[in-house]
Structures are given as structure tokens and as C-alpha cells.
Amino acid sequence: MTALRSDRLVAEPIDIGHLRELCRMHRDETVMATLGGLRSDDETAQFLASSIAHWRSHDFGLWVWRDKATGAFVGRAGIRRITLGDRPEIELAYALMSEYWSRGLATEIGQALLDRARSMGLNDVVAFTLTTNTASRRVMEKLGMRYERDISHFELPHALYRTPPSEPGG
């Protein structure tokens, strides 16, 4: 139930064994430019600890995604419980190593994650990104999410998208 796959990728719940790959990602300026900047290895270790704790509390969270053919690290993405303002939400989050960009992989991952969320009864999912992050906004649109409003996140302007309400009887 915890593993995930898509046409081109396989995914495993984020765990302590992923520390080196995550440190590599968090030291990559291209990837981190839209994610609040570089993170030190200590910050990544804290990020990983809280991501593992999220899995233990909720039985879902972030996954590490790999190329099905080679096993290479492609990125991290998942769904997690957050609080926006004072409202609890389920967030779809994704980040890929830059050599895998522009192949439709974030959209493929996002679709697999929204399907998994729906199978767990989580139909109301948000995603947000810097207002200037056109690629990420495009991914949200391709996933059928709808622009809701601009929000401030870490004091930076972000666009918030949400899955549409499900069809009656659907």
C-alpha cells in the first residue's frame, strides 16, 4: 500500500536511507531556486526527520521517486498535512532533479499522488508555488487543479491551487 508507481517511475516512502540523495538535491541551486534556496546537510537531516515523523503519524507523506528503468533518483514528491492560515489542508508537493524536467514527469507524479489521495478519501488537495514559477503552475493546471488565490508563504507571494469539487455521484 505504501509503494507507488507510474508509467515511468517507482516510488518508496521517504526514509533515513535517502539522506545522501536529498542532500544532493538540497545543494543544487537550480532545483532550490524556487524552494526557498539551498539547504545545509543539517537542515536536510531535520527535513528528513520531520518527513519520516509525518509518515508515522499519518501513514502517508513524501515519497522518493526513481527512474523505473535505471533506479536513478529523480526527486521527491508526496502529499502532506499542513496548516494554511488556521485551516488544515492536504498539500501536494513535488521537486525533481533538473535533468528530469520538461518530460511530463512532475505531471505523471502528481496524477499518481492525486489518485492515491483520492483512494484514501482525501479529495480536497491544495498545491502552491511562487507566483513566478510558471512550470509548477502549469503542472497544477495540467492536473486539473484550479487557481484559488494568492497567499504569502515565508513572506513570498505564492499562487494557491485546489482540486475541483468532485461531481455529485462521481
Ligand SMILES: CC(C)(COP(=O)(O)OP(=O)(O)OC[C@H]1O[C@@H](n2cnc3c(N)ncnc32)[C@H](O)[C@@H]1OP(=O)(O)O)[C@@H](O)C(=O)NCCC(=O)NCCS
Ligand atoms: C516545477 C517542476 C516540478 C516541473 O517539473 P516537470 O517534470 O518539468 O513538469 P512537467 O514536464 O510535467 O510540466 C511542466 C510544464 O511547464 C511548462 N514550462 C516549463 N518551464 C516553463 C517556463 N519557464 N515558462 C512556461 N512554461 C514552462 C512545460 O512546457 C510543461 O507544460 P506543457 O506540458 O504544457 O508543455 C520542476 O521544474 C521542479 O522540480 N522545479 C524545482 C522545484 C519546484 O519548483 N517545485 C514546485 C514547487 S511547488
